[in-house]
Structure formats: structure tokens, C-alpha cells
Amino acid sequence: MKTSRRKVIQNMLAGSAAVAAAPFLKANAAPQSTHMLKGNIHHSVCRWCFSDTPLDVLCATAKEIGLVGIDLVGPKDWDTLKKYNLVSTMCNGAEISLTKGWNDPQYHAQLIKNYTEHIELVAAAGYTNLICFSGSRNGMQDEVGLQNCADGLKQIMSLAEKKGVVIHMELLNSKVDHKDYMCDKTPWGVELCKRIGSPNFKLLYDIYHMQIDEGDVIHTIRTYHPYIGHYHTAGVPGRHEIDETQELYYPAIMKAILATGFQQYVAQEFIPASADKLGSLKKAIQICDV
Numbered sequence: 001m002k003t004s005r006r007k008v009i010q011n012m013l014a015g016s017a018a019v020a021a022a023p024f025l026k027a028n029a030a031p032q033s034t035h036m037l038k039g040n041i042h043h044s045v046c047r048w049c050f051s052d053t054p055l056d057v058l059c060a061t062a063k064e065i066g067l068v069g070i071d072l073v074g075p076k077d078w079d080t081l082k083k084y085n086l087v088s089t090m091c092n093g094a095e096i097s098l099t100k101g102w103n104d105p106q107y108h109a110q111l112i113k114n115y116t117e118h119i120e121l122v123a124a125a126g127y128t129n130l131i132c133f134s135g136s137r138n139g140m141q142d143e144v145g146l147q148n149c150a151d152g153l154k155q156i157m158s159l160a161e162k163k164g165v166v167i168h169m170e171l172l173n174s175k176v177d178h179k180d181y182m183c184d185k186t187p188w189g190v191e192l193c194k195r196i197g198s199p200n201f202k203l204l205y206d207i208y209h210m211q212i213d214e215g216d217v218i219h220t221i222r223t224y225h226p227y228i229g230h231y232h233t234a235g236v237p238g239r240h241e242i243d244e245t246q247e248l249y250y251p252a253i254m255k256a257i258l259a260t261g262f263q264q265y266v267a268q269e270f271i272p273a274s275a276d277k278l279g280s281l282k283k284a285i286q287i288c289d290v
Contacts, residue, residue, distance in 0.1 A: 037066040037289045040258055044089040044267035045281060046071040046232065053277065059084040065282045066289075071232075071267035072131070075121050089265040090129045090168065090204070090230060094118035098172070101135025103145035103182050108152040115156045115167070123163035129230060129265075130160075131204060132169050134183035145182045150195040157198040168230050170204040173212040177239075184213050186220050193227045202229025208269065211236045211248060218256040225260035233288065234270040241270055241280050242287055254290040 037043070047070050050058050055077055062070060062084070069086045074093035081088055094114040100107050115132070122130050134149055153167065160167050169192065174184040183189050189203045205228045211217055221228070235246030242250045257266065266288060272280040 037285070040290060041254060041288055042089075042263070042265045043067045043285050043288065044069045044071050044265045046267050046269040047073050047077075049269055049271055050277060050281070055080050056083075058278075059086055061278050061281065062086055065285050067285065069265065071265070071269070075118075075125070078125055078127075088122075088125070088127050088129075089267060090131050091118070091122045091125075091127055092131050094130060095133055098133050098178060098181065099136040101133040101182075102149040102152045102169075103135045103140060104138070105148055105152065107135070108155075111152060112155050116159060119156065119159050119163050119165045122165050128164065129166050129168055132167055133172075134169060134181065136180040137182050138180065140182070142182065142188060146188065146192055146195070149183075149192055153192075153196055153201065154198075157196060157200060160200045161198060164200075166200045166202055166229055168202050168204040170232075171206055171210055173209040175212050177209070177212075184209075186210060186214065186224055190224050190227045203227050204230045204232065206232040206234075206269065207248065207253060208232065208234035208236055208239055217248070217253060221253070221256050221260065225257075225262065228262075229264055231257060231262075231266045232269040233266065233284070234268075238273070239269075239271050240273040242268075242284050250287050251290055254288050258290065 044067055045062060058070065059080060063086065067086070069089035070081060071090040072092045073081060073088040074091065078088055095101070096107055096110060102111060118130055134145065137145065156167070169183055169189060171183055171186060171189055172178045172181045174181045193201055193203065205221070207217055210220065214220065233242055233250065235242045236248055237246065240246065242248065268281060268284045270284065274280045
């Protein structure tokens with residue numbers, strides 16, 4: 001059965017907004033690895049892809065293989081990350097859902113409330129990154145959704161700037177996984193960044209998703225890298241391992257990312273097809289450690 005990211009994330013987010021944060025490890029101080037990696041890439045992994053692995057086990061494995069943190073972890077699990085000297089490399093919990101997002105003004109009041117609260121939590125924990133989503137089109141023209149997103153997000157950006165939190169809108173494909181999602185092309189997301197006009201608003205460039213919807217991954221990274229603050233990986237097709245079983249060549253992609261001067265996080269977001277799931281994660285880090 002194909003795993004639904006939407007369902008897994010919704011289950012993981014339940015109740016996270018009410019959890020208070022304490023001063024934890026600063027995100028900009030990358031933890032020391034016990035594994036000898038090259039140090040050029042700050043590696044992470046998305047929690048939902050290993051949702052059947054206890055978080056303590058995933059954290060211990062992350063430290064063993066040299067990851068600096070775990071993506072898509074909300075406030076209720078930050079204490080566990082702290083035990084292992086890991087950071088929440090992309091915080092979540094403020095969003096309503098992938099389909100109900102900033103492009104629809106009917107959700108702005110709730111989103112502004114959620115993000116105001118979570119920006120405070122993220123900053124208090126010493127973290128930097130918080131995810132957001134455009135929402136589905138539902139018949140809306142791209143220009144209308146673009147302006148709606150800009151109008152809504154501008155209302156939280158002054159707080160984000162004050163607290164040192166970067167809001168990232170994720171690019172998702174609307175062809176296979178997230179039908180009707182609006183932020184499905186890099187130029188649309190770049191235009192949103194320009195309209196918001198804040199250094200604390202960036203794009204989360206998901207390599208898997210953008211290979212499906214627009215291709216030309218390396219050229220896109222080279223062209224639009226000033227607007228990209230975070231990367232996700234996965235194999236195409238199928239969203240599985242990033243090895244020789246799929247069409248993307250990740251060593252070249254990672255080298256292209258490094259060549260832009262990128263110094264933030266690259267998170268593995270593949271769904272392991274192998275029975276040895278943590279073994280697949282270790283191999284993915286080795287592939288991407290250029």
C-alpha cells in the first residue's frame with residue numbers, strides 16, 4: 001500500500017501546537033558527528049518516512065551516520081531530539097494541511113494565529129526553519145492565489161524576521177502525489193518570494209517533486225538558488241531509494257547545490273522500499289555526501 005505523506009504528517013502533528021518549548025540547542029551550531037563525513041552537506045532526514053521506526057532509534061541512527069537533525073518534527077518531539085544533540089532542521093505544526101493553505105483567504109486568520117504561535121516556539125527552541133504550504137487551487141487562478149499567499153504571509157513576516165525564523169513554502173508536484181496543489185512550479189514560488197520581499201521567506205525545493213513537474217533540476221537550482229533555503233530528496237519514479245534504481249543522479253545534484261554556496265540542510269525524504277530501511281538511509285547519506 002502506498003504511504004500517504006498527508007495522512008502520516010496529520011497524525012504526527014496532532015496536539016503539537018499546545019506543547020510549550022524550552023531553550024534547546026541552537027540550530028546554527030551543527031552538532032558534531034560520530035561518523036566521518038566530508039562536512040560539505042548538512043544532512044537530515046524526514047521523520048514521516050520512518051514513522052514506523054521509534055524516534056529514539058531514528059535519532060540514534062542519525063547520530064551514528066552523521067546527520068545533524070531530523071526534518072518535519074514539531075514541538076512535542078523536540079525534547080527527544082535534544083537528547084541526541086540533534087536539531088529540528090525543518091519544524092512543522094503550524095500548517096492546517098497541504099490542501100488548506102495561504103492561497104485561500106478564508107484560512108488566513110487561523111494560519112496567522114498558528115504561525116504567530118509557532119514562530120515564537122521555534123525561536124525559543126533555538127531553531128530556524130518552519131514549513132508552510134500554498135494549498136490547493138480549487139479552480140483558483142494562479143495569479144489570484146499568488147497574491148493571496150503574499151497578502152497573508154506578509155502579516156507574519158515581521159515577527160519571523162524579528163525572531164530569526166525562516167518560513168519555507170514547499171514545492172510539491174501536482175501531477176502524481178498532490179493533485180491540484182498550487183505551488184507546483186519553481187517560477188511561481190520565486191515570484192511569491194519577490195512579492196513578499198523578505199530574506200526570511202524561502203522555498204523548500206523538493207528535488208523529487210520538481211523532477212516530476214518540471215525537470216531540469218540542476219539548471220533550476222543554478223538559476224533560482226537565492227530563493228531556495230532547504231532541499232528534500234527522493235528517487236524518481238516511486239519516491240523510493242535514491243540509488244541506481246531511479247533516474248536522478250544525486251551526486252551531480254549535490255555538487256550543483258554546493259556550487260551555489262548553499263550552507264543549510266538537505267533532508268532525505270524517500271520512502272524505503274528495502275527491508276533494511278535504516279540501511280537505505282545510510283546509503284543515501286553516502287551518495288549525497290559529496
